[in-house]
Amino acid sequence: MRPFCAICLAAVAAAISFAAPTALTANAASAPLVTLFYGGAEYVCREDYPEPPDFLTGEEYASRGLDRPVRERLAVADKLISEGSDVKRALIYCFPALEDTVGEAMSSVRKVPVDAEIRFSPDKSPMFEISRSVPGYSLREMRVYSDIYFALRRGSKRVMLSPEADLPSVTAERLAACTRLRSRFSTSFSSSTADRAHNIDLAMSRINGRTLMPGESFSFNKTVGRRTEENGFRRAKIIVGGQYTDGVGGGVCQASTTLYNAALLAGMKVTAVSRHSLVPSYVDPSFDAMVNGSGSDLKFVNAGEDPVFIRAVATNGKATAEFYSSELPYKVQLKSVTVKTGERPADTEFVDTERRYTEGMEAGEKIRVSGGAPAVTSEGYMIKIYPDGRREQTRIRRDEYSPAAGRIAVAPD
DSSP, X not given: OOOOOHHHHHHHHHXXXXXXXXXXXXXXXXXXXXXXXXXXXXXXXXXXXXXXXTTSOHHHHHHTTTTSOHHHHHHHHHHHHHTTOOHHHHXXXXXXXXXXXXXHHHHHSEEOOBOOOEEEOTTSSSSEEEOOXXXXXXXXXXXXXXXXXXXXXXXXXXXXXXXXXEOOSSOHHHHHGGGEEEEEEEEEOTTSOHHHHHHHHHHHHHHTTOEEXXXXXXXXXXXXXXXXXXXXXXXXXXXXXXXXXXXXXXXXXXXXXXXXXXXXXXXXXXXXXXXXXXXXXXXXTTOOOOOXXXXXXXXXXXXXXXXXXXXXXXXXXXXXXXXEESOOSSEEEEEEEEEEEOOOOXXXXXXXXXXXXXXXXXXXXXXXXEOOBOOEEEEEEEEEEOTTSOEEEEEEEEEEEOOBOOEEEEOOO
C-alpha cells in the first residue's frame, strides 16, 4: 500500500465538492460521533467542530471540511480509502478526535498475558516448580477502526468492541518439557583425603543450581571462584610440572572434569578446555578438564533453544553432574582411544626428613607416595546416535600426556 502524506490527503479532500455548510445546533454539537462499548465501559468520541480546534490551523480546518456534517466527511474517507489509504489514516484525517478515543479504549481494554515461570531447586523434591501461564487479551487497532468505519456508513453511533486473545509466549507445558534429565556423569573420590574431598564438594556446591539460558556461557573459574584459603579451599594434592605436590584447591579439577563430561553428554558447545600434564586416575584420557588460576578454564555455551539446569553434588565419595533440559534429537556417547603408550619411568626415592609420609616408621623403611605413569597419546571422540540408527563420530580432542616417575618416601635415621 502506497503511503499518503498530508498534502495528498488534502488534495483528495479538495477534489470532493462540499455542499453548503450545515448549521450545527447546540444539541448537534454535543452529540457523540461514535461510542465504543466494552464490559460496561463507554468511550465517547465527540467530533463536531463549530470552530477550528487548537491542533489545527484555520486553513487545515477548512481544507479538511471539519465543519461539515458527518456524511460529507465520511465521503472524503470513502474517497481516500478508494485511493489506497488504510481505514485508520482516512478516518483520523476526517475525524481527528477518533485517535484519542481509540487510544484510550485500547489502553483500557487490555490484559497482559502472564508467562509460566519455573523455579529450580536442585536440593529439593521435586526439583522443579512451574507456575501456570495466563492468557490475556487486547484490541486490534485496525479492526477497531474498521468497525467504526462500517458503523458510520450504516448510520450507527455504537460500536461493540471485541478484543482478541493474546497467548503467553511461555507455557507450563513448554517449561515442563525442559525438565528432562539430559545427561549424568560421575567420578569417584572415595580414596581421597578429607581435605581433597572438601574441595570437590565446595566446587560442586557452587555449580549446583546454575541455569543457562539459550546462548548463555558458563565459566568454571568465574562460577567457582579463586582457589584460595580465604575462599574456603584447603591444601591437597595437585599436579604441577608433571609431579604431584601439595597446593590449595587440590581436587577441584575432578569437579571440573565431572562437569565437562556431563556437558558433552548434554550437547553443550565446549569453547575452552585443557588437559592435565599427567593422565588423571578418575577419568579416561582425553576427557579431563584441568583448571587453574593462570588462564586454564572450562567454558561451554548453551547453544540450544531451551534453558539448561545444572545439578552438581558430591556425596558418598562420588561427584555427580546432571544436566536437565528438553530432550536432544540424538543420544551421545564418549569414547577414549589410546593411540600410543610410552615406557613408565623408574621410581625415584627421597628421604622424608620432615616425616610427612613416614611417621612412626623405622629408619630405612619405604612407602610409595605416588605411582608412576607412562607417556600417553590419546584421542577423544563424541558419537551421536540418532533414532534411525545413524551414528556420527567426531574426534573432539587429541592429547599428549607426560610420563611421571613414581615417588617412594624413605624414613630418615
